Amino acid sequence: MRWTPSSWRDFPIKQQPTYEDEKVLKDVEAELSSYPPLIFAGEARTLKEQLAAVGRGEAFLLQGGDCAESFSDFNTPNIKNFFKLILQMNMVMMYSTGKPVVKVGRIAGQFAKPRSSDFEEINGISLPSYRGDIINGVEFTEEARIPNPHNMIRAYNQASATQNLLRAFSRGGMADLNKVHKWNLDFIKDNELGQRYKELSDKIDKAVKFMAACGLSSDKVPQLHQTTIFTSHEALLLNYEEALTKKDSEGDQQYYDCSAHMLWIGDRTRDLTDAHIEYFRGIANPIGCKVGPTMGEDELIELIDALNPENEEGRLNLIVRMGASKIQEFFPKLLKRVKDEGRNVVWSCDPMHGNIEKSSTGYKTRDFENILSEVEQFFNIHKEMGTVAGGIHLEMTGNNVTECTGSTSCSITDEDLASRYHTQCDPRLNANQALELSFMVGNMINK
Ligand code: PEP
Ligand code: CO
Secondary structure, eight states, X not given: OOOOTTGGXXXXXXXXXXXXXXXXXXHHHHHHHTSOOSSOHHHHHHHHHHHHHHHTTSSXXXXXXXXXXXXXXXXXXXXXXXXXXXXXXXXXXXXXXXXXXXXXXXXXXXXXXXXXXXXXXXXXXXXXXXXXXTTSOSSSXXXXXXXXXXXXXXXXXXXXXXHHHHHHHHHTTTTOGGGGGGGSOHHXXXXXXXXXXXXXXXXXXXXXXXXXXXXXXXXXXXXXXXXXXXXEEEOOOHHHHHHTEEEOTTTTSOEEETTOSEXXXXXXXXXXXXXXXXXXXXXXXXXEEEEOTTOOHHHHHHHHHHHOTXXXXXXXXXXXXXXXXXXXXXXXXXXXXXXXXXXXXXXXXXXXXXXXXXXXXXXXXXXXXXXXXXXXXXXXXXXXXXXXOXXXXXXXXSSOOOOSBBOTTTOBOTGGGGXXXXXXXXOOBOHHXXXXXXXXXXXXXXX
C-alpha cells in the first residue's frame, strides 16, 4: 500500500489526545510544517551506519535521558549536566572496552508520554491524565489537562534550542579530551565513584599528552576535540512527527522524520495494524521499537518485516524492556527466533520500564539492583546465544536527584526519595547511579 507522511491517519491509533478545536490544530500543524528541520537526513544516515556497526558488535549504543522533558526544567545547567554525564559514561565504557560508543540522547523532543490510564484520580476527583508537555499540563487542574495544540510549537522551539546547545557543546571545545577531568560533576567529585573516574581520567590525560607529543594534538585531530550526540524520542504524537517529515530531495529522495535522528515506537503503540507502524514504515531514519513481555515470536518477525523489509543493517533497534523477573522467561525465545530467521536488528536493553515499583513511602521508583540485574541477564542471554548485546537505554539525568533507590555510590532509601524527587514522569537514575552502571556495563561488555 502507498505510504505518505499522513497515511497513518487511516489507521486505528492509541494514546492520543482529543483536541477540542480542529481548526486550531490544523493551523498549528501547517505552521510547524513550514519550520526548518531539526536534523538533516545525512546525519540520520550516519547514525544508521554507526548502528549497523553496533549490530555487528563493533561499537556500543548508549541511549539515555529524561523520561519526559518538560517546559519548566528547560535551562542551560540541566542540558550541560546531561552532556557532561553522557561524556563521562562514554569515556568509562570506551576506555574499558576499546570500542566506540554511539551516543543517543532521549532529548530535544522527548515530550509525549503514553499513560496506563486515560484518567488520574486524586481525592475522589478524576481528571484526564497528563500526557507530556507537548500535549497538556502536569498540574492537577481541569484547565491544565486540556490538550493544547500550541504546545507543539513550544516543544519544537525548545527542541531546537536544546539541539543547538548540544551541537555547540559538541563542537565548541567542551568535548575536548584535554577536558576529561572537567566533566566530573561537582556532587560526584568527592565520593569513591568520583575517585574512580578521576583515576580513569588521569590515564586518559596521559594518553592524550603522549599523542600530542607524537604530533597528534587535539587542535589537529578533530576526533580529539569534538563529539556527536544524536537525538531521539518516542514518536508518539504523530501530528507533530508528520509536520516535521520531509523528503530528502537533494539526497536519496526518501522521507525522513526531521524532528530527531532516531525515533522509537512505545510498547503500548506497536500493534501491527495500528497507525504508528504505518507511519514508521515510511520514514528512512534509524528507528527503535520497544519489546515488552507480551511480545509474541511470530508477531515480532512480522513487526521486523513491516519495519525493515529490506533487512537493512542499523535500521531497526529492538529495545528489550521485560523487567528483571521476566527477562529470562520471555527474551531468549524471541532472540533465538530472530537469530534463526537471520534478521538484522540491533538489540538494546531498557532496564527501566519493566522495573517500576511503588516505594513504601508512596513514590513511583525503581531499585538499582533490579536495573543492574536486568542488564546482567540481558548480557548473559546474548552470550549464551552467541548474539550481540548492542546497547543500553536509560532514563537518567545529570542532576543529583533522588528518584531511584539503591546503588553503592549513593544508597538511596525509600525515605530519601522525598528529598529531591523532581521527575515529571518516571524515576530517573541520577548521575552517580548512571556512572556506576557504566563502570559495570563496561565490565560486562568485556566479558
Ligand atoms: C518510555 O520509554 O518512556 C516508555 C514509555 O517506555 P515503554 O513504551 O517501553 O513503556
Ligand atoms: Co519512562
